[in-house]
Amino acid sequence: MSTTGTSNPQKVTVRDLSEMKARGEKIVVLTAYDFLFARLVDEGGADIVLVGDSLGQVVLGYDSTLPVTIEDMIHHARAVRRGVKRAMLVVDMPFMTFQISAEETLRNAGRILKETGCEAVKIEGGDEQTADCVRALVRAGIPVMGHIGLTPQSVHAFGGYRVQGRESADVSRIKAEAGRLEEAGCFSIVLELMPSQLAGDISRALRIPTIGIGAGASVDGQVLVLYDMLGLNDGFKPKFLRRFASLADQTRDGVQTFVASVRDGSYPAAEHSFD
Numbered sequence: 001m002s003t004t005g006t007s008n009p010q011k012v013t014v015r016d017l018s019e020m021k022a023r024g025e026k027i028v029v030l031t032a033y034d035f036l037f038a039r040l041v042d043e044g045g046a047d048i049v050l051v052g053d054s055l056g057q058v059v060l061g062y063d064s065t066l067p068v069t070i071e072d073m074i075h076h077a078r079a080v081r082r083g084v085k086r087a088m089l090v091v092d093m094p095f096m097t098f099q100i101s102a103e104e105t106l107r108n109a110g111r112i113l114k115e116t117g118c119e120a121v122k123i124e125g126g127d128e129q130t131a132d133c134v135r136a137l138v139r140a141g142i143p144v145m146g147h148i149g150l151t152p153q154s155v156h157a158f159g160g161y162r163v164q165g166r167e168s169a170d171v172s173r174i175k176a177e178a179g180r181l182e183e184a185g186c187f188s189i190v191l192e193l194m195p196s197q198l199a200g201d202i203s204r205a206l207r208i209p210t211i212g213i214g215a216g217a218s219v220d221g222q223v224l225v226l227y228d229m230l231g232l233n234d235g236f237k238p239k240f241l242r243r244f245a246s247l248a249d250q251t252r253d254g255v256q257t258f259v260a261s262v263r264d265g266s267y268p269a270a271e272h273s274f275d
Helices: 014-023 035-044 070-083 102-116 128-139 152-158 168-184 196-205 247-264
Strands: 027-031 048-051 088-092 120-122 144-149 188-192 210-213 221-224
Touching: 014 027, 035 048, 035 070, 048 070, 070 088, 070 102, 088 102, 102 120, 102 128, 128 144, 128 168, 144 168, 168 188, 168 196, 188 196, 196 210
Parallel strands: 027 048, 027 221, 048 088, 088 120, 120 144, 144 188, 188 210, 210 221
Antiparallel strands: none
16 A cells, blocks of 8 residues: 555555455554644555544643543644545544434534544444444444543543553453454554553454554554654653654754854844845
8 A cells, every 4th residue: 555655646445454454564553633744644654644632632732632622623633634645534533522422423423524524533442332333423434443442531540541451351341342343343443552462362353453552563553643753742751652753852953043043143144035
């Protein structure tokens, strides 16, 4: 599915992702929250661009994802849509937009698709009620990505951001959730913050692709928050994160150089001025 650099890139679809799993080709997912970063991530070759409710922390400055509204998600997803040409665009359903009922979930997901132009939504959790919501969306023709393990919208119930699936009861529950979401019709499932052995067992048991974050290498793909991956969010240092750039340092250096150049009169110079 690599089409980086082509003038008319082939759009990534649910079928493409399934075929990538069958071939053993890793799926790459990154978040984006605005037009320019979305364009760069898409041009860089990501298969899925996720407008995550992580925007609550890295864009809006909240302590968690819980305050994020559906209006926040739609606003940012519409900007991202303008920058994404090839990748599949997936939008998180924020807290309390899918927990009430299947009907409410369908109404909110339909609004997200209609107002943003995304191809799919992502829902956290894997209990029976969540599976019912997935079924309702799939029946309406809305593709759904699941999300189990550490689900940030349930951070208070988990007692913080902790690895899930270390106890036998949790292992059984998480495996059951994965099977339930596949049966309900999810096209893919995010596995977050769980032992690599458990994530590998789930990935081998499912027909649909798994996307890991803090779940080891035995999954079908990986997702990271863009600002974490680029080193912009340099105060965030979880064990699972590898930084592929150090843009926070470069940004601070650039700003300091700009400030100094303005104050010492070296900018703007003659070449930056109009006759």
